[in-house]
Amino acid sequence: MVDAKTLTHLERLEAESIHILREVVSEAEKPVMLYSVGKDSAVMLHLARKAFYPSPPPFPLLHVDTTWKFQEMYKLRDRMAQESGMELLVYQNQEAKDRGINPFDHGALHTDMWKTEGLKQALNLYGFDAAFGGARRDEEKSRAKERIFSFRTASHGWDPKNQRPELWNLYNARKAKGESIRIFPISNWTELDIWQYIHLNDIPIVPLYFSAKRPTVERDGMLLMVDDDRFPLEPGEVPVERSIRFRTLGCYPLTGAVESEAATLPEVIQEMLLTTTSERQGRAIDKDAGGAGMEKKKQEGYF
C-alpha cells in the first residue's frame, strides 16, 4: 500500500520537524538550540542540519552544563559542534559552582540550580528569544498536552491553561519583549521513532547507549556508573564491572543504568521494544512532587 506518493511515518515526522525549525528561524530574532547530547538532541541536531542544508543551522548550540555529565557526553558534544559548523555555547551556573552544589549532597537542589536556574540565566545572558528543545510528547503526561511552540513569561514560567491554540501547521511566534518561546520540533516522535531514525540516518550517539563493561555501584535500587573520581564511594564499597548501558542520559550520579548485552543499534531497539519499563523510569526527576512532578517543574521554568 506504500506507493511513491505515500510518505512513511518517519518521512512525515522529519518533514514536520524541518518545517518547525525553519518557521522559528524565519520568525524569531535570536534562536538557540538546547543541546543535551542525548539521543533526542542528536536527532534534533540532525534535523536542523537537514533543514538548512547546504547552510549550517543559523543558530548556536547551547549546552547548560551541570559539570556532572558523563565524560563521553562532553566528547561527543564537542565533536558534533565541530561537524555541524555551529557555535557551541556552554553555560554553567556560577552560583551553583561557587556553592559546590552536587547531586550527591543536594538532591533536587542540584537539578534546580544547575539545570532550571542555569537555563534561565543562560537565556537571559545571551538574550535568546526562542530555544529549541528535544522533548517528546510520548515521554510524560504533561508533555502530551504541551504545544510545539510553548510560551514562557519573562520569568520563564509555563501556564498550561493559557496555551495558544495551534492549528494546522500555522505557528504563532509573536511575543512581547522579554517573553520567549520554547519550541519542541520532535514533539510527535516516539522513542521507537527516534531510535529508528538514528539507525536509518547513521546519526552519531554517545557510546553509553550501547552495552559495555563499565564500573558500577548499586544505590537505592539504581545502578550508577562511576564515571570519574568525584563519585564518593562508601567505606568498603568497590565498583563492580557490569555489562550495562543507558536508556537515557543526564548527570551520571542521577542516571540509572540497565544491565544489558545490547551492543548494536538493532539490539538496543530490540531490547527497548521487549522491555517493560518506560524510558524515564531511570530518572529521579519525575518522581518528585507525586504524580504531577514534571508539570510542576515546567511551571517553574524547567524545560
Place this chain on the structure above:
Amino acid sequence: MSDIITNDSVYQTDSLIAEDIDAYLDVHQHKTMLRFITCGSVDDGKSTLIGRLLYDSKMIFEDQLAALEADSKRVGTQGQEIDFALLVDGLAAEREQGITIDVAYRFFATEKRKFIVADTPGHEQYTRNMVTGASTADLAVILIDARKGILTQTRRHSYLAHLIGIRNIVLAVNKMDLVGYDQAIFDKIVADYTEFAASIGIAAFTPMPISGFKGDNITGPSENTPWYTGPALIEHLETVEVNSAVDADKPFRMPVQWVNRPNLDFRGFSGLIATGTVKPGDAIRVLPSGKTSTISRIVTMDGDLDQAVAGQSVTLCFEDEIDCSRGDVIALADNPPQAADQFEATIVWMADEEMLPSRSYWLKIGTQMVTATIQQPKYQVNVNTMEHLAAKTLDLNAIGVANLSTDKQIVFEAYAQNRTLGGFILIDKISNATVAAGMLHFSLRRAQNVHWQATDVSRDFHAGLKNQKPAVLWFTGLSGAGKSTIANLVEKKLARMNRHTFLLDGDNVRHGLNKDLGFTDADRVENIRRVGEVAKLMTDAGLIVITAFISPFRSERDMVRQMMQPGEFIEVHIDTPLADAEARDVKGLYKKARSGQLKNFTGIDSPYEAPLDPEIRVDTVAMSAEEAADAIVARLIP
C-alpha cells in the same frame, strides 16, 4: 481484566522483534502515519477507548501500569478494574475535575501504521480545542453512547469535523456491552445519524458497534456482534487514505518559508510542499509576482531528489535568478493559485475577548503574514442546531461567516481545495494571542476583477488554440531605419503561415492609446511602458506581437523584456547608420530636426542606445527588406 478481548496480531509481534529485529525494523520503517481525532465526552468512554488502544498496542509499560493500577483504585471510576481513562487525562487540574481540558496527543502503532491521536474535550466550552485537534486530522472518530443515541454534542462534533474538512468519519457506537450487543439499537442509531449527516453535507461515514471498555470490534471482529460484518476500528484506521496521499494529486504549491543563501553560488527556496509533486525541469511560477522559471534542483542533505511530493520539506533551486522570498508561493506555472485581498471566510473565535469588527489583526496563512480587518459577521452558526443566527460579533467558541480584507494581496485557495492556502489564524496585535482560526471560501468579486490572474482559460490554453508559441518581436532602431517596412513584411509572411499576429506600430499607437504623450524622455518611457503592457496582454492571448518603435533607451527595452515570459521577448535591432537613415529621410523628420523645428529627435538631440546583445541584428546596408524579413521569420519559426 479477564474478559477483555484482545487480538495481538495487528500489533507489533513480540516474536518478530525477538527473532529478527532487522526484519521488524524494516517493517516499521515502511509504516505510514494516520492522524485522527476522537470526539465525545468522558461519558461516551472516549478516554477509555484511547487508553484501550494504547494498552492493546503495548504502549503502556509496567511502571506506568503499576501507577495506573494504583491510581485506578484511588481516583478511578471503574471500581477495581483498570480505568484506562486515567492514562489519558494528563494534567493535574484535569485529574481533579475528572475532565479533559486541553488537546492531548497520544501515539501508538500497529504493524501497518503509526497513529497520532488528538484527544480533545467534548463540551461546548471546548469547541476551540476540538477544532484545534481536528485541524491536523485525517479522520474523526465520533463516539456515541449506545444507551443514549445521537445527542446534541454528536451533532456539534460532526459539524465541526465536517467544517474543518475531515473526509473520513467513523461513527463509533460505544458501550455496546451495556445494551446487550443489540443490533436493533445499533441500526436505529445509524439510521438516525445517516439522516442527520446528509443534512449537513457529510456524504459518507463508517459506523461500527464497539466497546472500548470490553474491547469489542477494536482490534478484530467481536464474537458478541456476529451480525456486524464491517471492519474493526483498528482495521479501518490502518487502511483509510491519509490526507497527504490525496494532496499529492493536486496541482503543485509550496509556500516559501526561508531563502537558503549560504554563498553567492547557491540560492534555494525552502518550504513544506502543500500539494502536488515537483521535479527538476518543471515550469513554475512564483506568486504573487507571477514570475516564472524552471526547477533546476531539489536539494536535500541526503542528495538531490528526482521528485518530491506533498508533505515533504525540501529546498528548491531555479534555473533563473528571479525574486522569491518568504511568504511567496511557488506553484505550477500553468495552474497557479490566485491572489486577492477581500474574502468570505468561516471564522472560529478562540479568545475570551470578543471579535472587534474593523480592528486590525495579524492574519497568518501559510508563510504569509498580513494585516486583516473583519466585517460584522453575516451570521453566526448555532453549533448544536446548525441554524444561522444574526450576530454583531463573535465571542469565545462562536463560529460565523464574515467578509474580511487584508492590507495586501495574499496568495490563496479555497480551504476546501487546499488546507495550507485556505486555512488561517488571526493574532491579536497587542496581546499576541491566537484569537481565531478561519477558512477562506472565496475571494470577493471586486478584488478578483482587478487581479491579472483571475482567468480560468490560461495563456497556454490561448496559445494552444492558436497552435503557436507567443512572442514579441521588438524592433528597435533609428527613425527611418526601416522598422515599419520590415515589420510589415514579417507580419505578412507569418500570416501566410497561418500564424496569429498583431503589429503595434509606433506612429499608429500615438494616434490613440498614447495620444496624451509627447516626446520628452519621461513621455518616451511611458510610451514604451504602455506598449509593453499591451504587448504582454497580447502574448497572454496567444499572439505573436510585432512592435516597431524607435525605443531608444536600453533600460526601457529591458523593462519590457522583464514583463514577458522568459524567451518570449525577441529584440530585433534594425541597424542602420545615422547617415543612411538621414539620407533616406522618408518622412522629412531629420530635416526638421536639423533645422531645429523638431526637438528631442533621436540621433540628433536625443540619444539612441543601441542594443548590446540583441537576439536578432539586421544590417540594412548589407541586406534588403525582403531578405531581412525572411531572416527574422526563419529565426522565429525554425
